[in-house]
Structure formats: C-alpha cells, structure tokens
Amino acid sequence: MLERILEFVFPAQCAACDAAGSGLCARCFPARDPVSRTLPTLRVRALGRYEGALRDAILALKNGRRDVARELGRRLGPLAPGGAQLVPVPTSARRLRERGMDGVRAIAEEIAAREPATCVAAALVQLGDAAQQGRSREERLHARGRFRLARALPHATGEIVLVDDVVTTGATLEDCAATLRGAGYAVARALAVAVAETDVGAPLPKQ
C-alpha cells in the first residue's frame, strides 16, 4: 500500500534518461556483475564504478529522489548476506533538512523490505557542526570520529553490513566501522551503490 502511494506521489523516472518506469532503467544501466573494493578493514561490494548512469543515479539520490532509492535498493538487495543487519552511513542533519530524505537510509530500507535483512536505521549519527568546531578544514576532512553510535544494535545473529552511496577514499566507511567496533560490534563488509575505484583485477563494468 505504502509502495503504491509512493509510486503515485513520486512516479519513477530514470535518473539518466528520464524514461518512465524505474529510477534507473535497464537500458542506461543493464544488470551486470558487481564490483569489489578492498579497504584497510572492510570489503565493499558495489553495483559499479562511479561514472555514467550510476553517477546520475547517485546525484539524483542526493537530491531526494525516492524512485531512484527504490531501484538502487532493488539492485543492491541480492548482494546483501542473508540475515544481514544493514547499518546505513547517515547523512548530516543539515543535508537531511535540505533534501528531506536520507538516500542511503532509503536504500537500506528498500533492501530490508525485499530481502531477508533488517535495516538498523539511525544506529549511527553524524556529529554536528558544533563537534567539528576548532578543527581546521584539513582536520575536518580527514578526521576520524565523525560518527557516534546513537542506539544499540539488536542482539541478532545476522552479520552487520554498512551501506553507503559512493565510496571514494573509503574514509567514511572506515570511520563508521571504527565507531561500531568501538562499541563492541564486529563489521567487515559494506555495500555501496558505486565505488570510485575497483580492486585491481576485479571485473570492470561494461559500458
């Protein structure tokens, strides 16, 4: 029912070519093998590289497009381990006010609605600007500890998997993982829509 209301309020349209039907059409981004990116302590799986139609989709997501979040969640769902506890990387409070939607959380919720997985929304929160004051711009860009655990994760057996939109340096995901580990949770994997670089030897997306 909610899905139908959302479809009515936000009719799906491809972020790359505007075709009606889904937030990212099969012509602009055909089904393909996922790509991998290995970070210091995390293994990331993603739909592809941050370019072309996938880049268009992520920009639309950042602008609050729920139809795009639904389609990206549909495509990422099969990459989630069975029973996964999905922890979305949170957006800042300011961005949430501006956009009206946390796109990464919307993707994680879509995955949880489709797959045997749960979304632990708002487990992590980004520290506010106040916490960043006194740090230089350089320090802010590279600082660890930009997140805190806002609620305990349920005592479930499912593997904890972080979810993000685009992985560039991987510093944000590592920061989130360190926050979770600091609270005693094990985490070794992440799902992302796109990665800026893939592992050497990993299959590159066909264009």
Ligand SMILES: [Zn+2]
């Ligand atoms: Zn398209």
